[in-house]
Every structure is written in C-alpha cells, then in structure tokens.
Amino acid sequence: MGNGTSIGRVRGLGSSHHGTHHFLSSRLTAVGNLVLIPFLMISLALMPTHDYATVHAWASKPLPATALILIMINTFQHARLGVQVMLEDYIHEEGGKVMAWLLINILPLAGAAFGIVSVVRIALGKA
Amino acid sequence: MAQAPTKRPLSPHLEIWRWGPAMLVSILHRITGNGLAFVGLGLLLWWVSAIAGGPASYQTFLDWVWRGPAGGLQTFTALLGKVVLVGLTWSFFQHMATGIRHFILDIGSGYELEANARWSSLTILFSVTATSVFWAFVIFR
Numbered sequence: 001m002g003n004g005t006s007i008g009r010v011r012g013l014g015s016s017h018h019g020t021h022h023f024l025s026s027r028l029t030a031v032g033n034l035v036l037i038p039f040l041m042i043s044l045a046l047m048p049t050h051d052y053a054t055v056h057a058w059a060s061k062p063l064p065a066t067a068l069i070l071i072m073i074n075t076f077q078h079a080r081l082g083v084q085v086m087l088e089d090y091i092h093e094e095g096g097k098v099m100a101w102l103l104i105n106i107l108p109l110a111g112a113a114f115g116i117v118s119v120v121r122i123a124l125g126k127a
Numbered sequence: 128m129a130q131a132p133t134k135r136p137l138s139p140h141l142e143i144w145r146w147g148p149a150m151l152v153s154i155l156h157r158i159t160g161n162g163l164a165f166v167g168l169g170l171l172l173w174w175v176s177a178i179a180g181g182p183a184s185y186q187t188f189l190d191w192v193w194r195g196p197a198g199g200l201q202t203f204t205a206l207l208g209k210v211v212l213v214g215l216t217w218s219f220f221q222h223m224a225t226g227i228r229h230f231i232l233d234i235g236s237g238y239e240l241e242a243n244a245r246w247s248s249l250t251i252l253f254s255v256t257a258t259s260v261f262w263a264f265v266i267f268r
Binding site for chain 2: 005027030033034037041045050052055056059068071075076079082083086111114115117118119121122125
C-alpha cells in the first residue's frame with residue numbers, strides 16, 4: 001500500500017464487502033415505494049375534501065394506516081441510503097464525514113419513529 | 128489526503144462535456160431524490176403528526192401550507208406550499224421514471240447511445256405529463 005497518489009493508497013485493498021447490501025436494499029425499497037407512494041397519492045387525489053374529519057377517517061382505517069407505517073419504514077430507509085450516497089460524493093473532510101455519519105444514522109430513524117407514533121395515535125386513538 | 132500531490136491532472140469533468148439527456152436525468156435523479164427525502168418526508172411527517180394532534184393542529188397545517196387565511200407571512204407560505212407540493216409531485220414522477228430507467232440499466236440493457244438518450248428524454252416527458260394530469264384531476268374533477 002503506497003502513500004503517494006490516491007489510487008496508490010487504495011490499490012490492493014479489495015472490496016469493502018458492504019456495497020452489495022446497500023445496492024440491493026436501495027433497489028428493494030425502491031420497489032416498495034413504487035407501490036406505497038402511488039397508493040398515498042391516489043388516495044389523496046380521490047378524497048372528496050381534505051378537512052380534518054376526512055383525512056383522519058382515512059388514515060385511521062387499517063389499510064391506509066398500514067401503508068403509512070410502511071412508508072415510515074420503507075421510504076425512510078430508501079431516503080437514508082440515497083442521501084448517504086450523495087453525502088459520500090460531496091463531503092471530503094474527516095470532520096464532515098463523522099458528522100454526516102452520525103446524522104445519517106440517527107435522523108431517519110428518529111423521523112420514522114415519530115411518524116409511526118403519529119400513525120398509531122391516529123389509528124388507535126379516539127376519533 | 129494529506130500526502131497526495133495537490134497539482135495532479137484531473138480527468139475532464141462536467142464543464143468539458145456537451146450536455147445530453149443522460150447527464151440531465153442523472154443529476155435530476157439525485158436532485159429530486161434528495162428533495163423528496165428532505166422536503167417530501169419532512170412535509171409528510173408534519174402532515175401525519177398534525178392529524179394525530181387533532182383538529183386544531185391539522186388546521187394550523189392547512190392554513191400555513193395551503194389556505195393562508197391570516198395574511199402576511201402566511202399568504203406567502205400558502206403560495207410556497209402549493210409550489211412545493213407541485214414540485215414534490217413532479218419530483219416523485221421524475222425520480223420514479225429515472226429509477227425505473229436504472230432498473231433497466233441494472234440488467235445491462237439500454238446503453239446504446241441512441242436508446243439511452245431516447246429513454247432519458249422520455250422520463251422527462253413522462254414526469255411533466257403525469258404531474259399535469261395529476262393536478263388537473265385534483266383541481267378540475
């Protein structure tokens with residue numbers, strides 16, 4: 001392993017063996033989004049109005065509530081993977097990489113958990 | 128990077144190449160994906176949590192994002208909300224079309240120059256058409 005050019009410092013290291021799972025997970029969640037997001041958009045487009053009573057009644061039904069929770073899991077994971085690739089391309093400083101690594105592993109989980117709690121409150125709470 | 132020579136020649140980058148459809152939809156895939164991730168999922172969380180919060184919090188969401196009854200800043204955010212929602216719709220359709228394009232490229236197909244450019248252009252045609260049809264349905268039905 002050389003210490004001169006950037007290619008010299010990585011030559012011979014081989015694969016990190018983490019890329020394939022990232023790639024497949026990205027594709028798998030993309031297929032999930034192909035079902036979940038059109039379901040959400042068509043449901044929203046077909047609602048007679050978008051006042052509180054209408055959207056609450058919709059979101060508290062089992063199928064929409066399940067779809068919303070799956071969006072919180074599937075779409076957040078897909079977004080996490082995609083944003084990670086973007087950050088890897090544009091952040092080059094070590095400090096920035098550590099910060100990005102922290103945020104990319106914490107924020108999507110926190111957002112998804114908050115979303116799931118919200119949907120559960122809608123689905124199980126009093127109308 | 129500390130030990131790497133700083134004045135190494137770089138391979139030709141963005142400013143060298145003439146823009147083509149494949150380059151455009153490639154960067155659009157990234158821009159729309161990240162837009163959907165930050166703005167789209169952020170707005171989705173606000174919407175769902177506003178519904179969970181009850182009628183008053185949902186009304187606050189509607190007023191700031193769509194209706195704007197209080198005037199002033201809210202008139203602006205209500206207009207911005209409509210622009211953002213149309214933008215998110217277009218972003219989704221564009222990201223979906225280029226995502227399906229990636230599935231096709233993943234199986235090793237569609238790399239011939241002419242076909243690649245044609246399918247790239249078609250993703251834009253699709254996203255603009257689908258966005259128009261979606262909002263025409265929402266507004267005029």
